[in-house]
Amino acid sequence: MRKLLITLTLVMILSGLVLAATFQGLTDRIEENRVAALNASLAAVFGGDADATFAELPGSDETTIYEGTAANGTALGYAVRLPAQGYGGQITLLVGLGPDLRSIRGIEVVEHIETPGLGGRITETEFREQFVGLDTQIDLSYVKNIEPNADVNEVQAISGATITSSAIVTGINEGLAQAIPAIEGRAE
Amino acid sequence: MAVTMEAAPAKSRSITAEFMKGLVRENPVFVQVLGMCPTLAVTTSVANGIGMGLATTFVLVFSALIASVIKRIVPNEVRIPIYAVIIATFVTIADLVLKAYFPPLSASLGPYVPLIVVNCIIMGRVEAFATRNAPGISVVDALGMGAGFTVSLMVLGAVREILGNGSILGFALFGDGFTPMLVMILPPGAFLTLGILMAIFNALKANREPVLIRT
Numbered sequence A: 001m002r003k004l005l006i007t008l009t010l011v012m013i014l015s016g017l018v019l020a021a022t023f024q025g026l027t028d029r030i031e032e033n034r035v036a037a038l039n040a041s042l043a044a045v046f047g048g049d050a051d052a053t054f055a056e057l058p059g060s061d062e063t064t065i066y067e068g069t070a071a072n073g074t075a076l077g078y079a080v081r082l083p084a085q086g087y088g089g090q091i092t093l094l095v096g097l098g099p100d101l102r103s104i105r106g107i108e109v110v111e112h113i114e115t116p117g118l119g120g121r122i123t124e125t126e127f128r129e130q131f132v133g134l135d136t137q138i139d140l141s142y143v144k145n146i147e148p149n150a151d152v153n154e155v156q157a158i159s160g161a162t163i164t165s166s167a168i169v170t171g172i173n174e175g176l177a178q179a180i181p182a183i184e185g186r187a188e
Numbered sequence B: 001m002a003v004t005m006e007a008a009p010a011k012s013r014s015i016t017a018e019f020m021k022g023l024v025r026e027n028p029v030f031v032q033v034l035g036m037c038p039t040l041a042v043t044t045s046v047a048n049g050i051g052m053g054l055a056t057t058f059v060l061v062f063s064a065l066i067a068s069v070i071k072r073i074v075p076n077e078v079r080i081p082i083y084a085v086i087i088a089t090f091v092t093i094a095d096l097v098l099k100a101y102f103p104p105l106s107a108s109l110g111p112y113v114p115l116i117v118v119n120c121i122i123m124g125r126v127e128a129f130a131t132r133n134a135p136g137i138s139v140v141d142a143l144g145m146g147a148g149f150t151v152s153l154m155v156l157g158a159v160r161e162i163l164g165n166g167s168i169l170g171f172a173l174f175g176d177g178f179t180p181m182l183v184m185i186l187p188p189g190a191f192l193t194l195g196i197l198m199a200i201f202n203a204l205k206a207n208r209e210p211v212l213i214r215t
Helices: A002-045 A119-123 A125-131 A162-187 B015-023 B036-042 B046-069 B076-101 B103-112 B114-118 B120-128 B135-165 B187-208
Strands: A053-057 A064-069 A075-085 A090-097 A104-111 A141-143 A154-156
Touching (some): A075 A104, A090 A162, A104 A162, A125 A154, A141 A162, B036 B103, B036 B114, B036 B187, B046 B120, B046 B135, B076 B103, B120 B135, B135 B187
Parallel strands (some): A141 A154
Antiparallel strands (some): A053 A064, A090 A104
16 A cells, blocks of 8 residues: 555656656747747738737737837837637637728738638638728628628638638627727827 | 457567558558547648648657656556647647648647647557657657558548549649539538448558458
8 A cells, every 4th residue: 555655756756847847848949939920920910011010908818909100110000809700619810901091901810719711711811801900990890702891891702611701700890899999099 | 448458578579560560550540539639629731630740740759659658667556647748748749840830731720739638549558558668669669650540531531622622732632613512521421431431541541451441
């Protein structure tokens, strides 16, 4: 009995030590990767300016707001990190807004667990670039199988992934409805 | 848990034979039908299949090595919890290393890396082989099984990515005229591909080794 306990305890302690050492050795790099991935996504919503810097502003519970500044000091606008309830689970989006908050500069999918090949296609450029230039003053909507009219903020849903497409549109509408007043309130 | 497992010590067998059995005769996926959860879930692309295969091989080799080295001091009654802790330790290391050095792969494999802990290939090889054989040959066995698992996942991933997405390793293969068979990268496609590959594999094996499969 004593041998059982001693062996088991020893193995647990050794395992804990090995894991603690591995974690210590890798945690900085993992954090760097996380920050680099976030910065790359933030830069991508503003057209891929790799030298831009981003400052986090106080957001609401669900949204996080970043203020972007280009390398030469001009304001790029704001990026809003917001959630959407997709088909497979939560989708996290970054929506870039111009400095006047009136138009969408671009969207990036940060995280999703949608079905590959169906809802997963939200990460494709063809889907994402539909949002560029849309008006933030009108709610977005989506259409299926017909040409969307960008003037009234329509985007084409992904064929076979209506729930995901709808989730993105709803998520952006709800997220921006919270974030835009928050940014405006801060400026005043 | 297992279909056919080697019980006898492998003294008389050559290193090559010990390695090769994992690829064909005792292939973990197509013959032993072990580790079905990652096999079905992550093989939506070749890259995922290779990544999962290599991560599993890493855990398998080190778990087999440690289990074989400590086999004489481990009390029989607590051997399973001890092996589980050892396996979980190496899985966590693999998960952290993937996160640190291969973040895109880590993101696309998602929760299936931590789930290697419960992949029965690992516990299966540790129990059936590593605890009954010397460390060196246990590592060879683990490498063979890992290679068999990796190649199987790669083939599954290739079939599913080509048919379901029209690409291989992310490079588009066909022009715009190609309509991908979406079902192939969805769960039913995993079962269909696995079933068909298993049938082909067994047919080839039956032709080549009519005697061996009956032992």
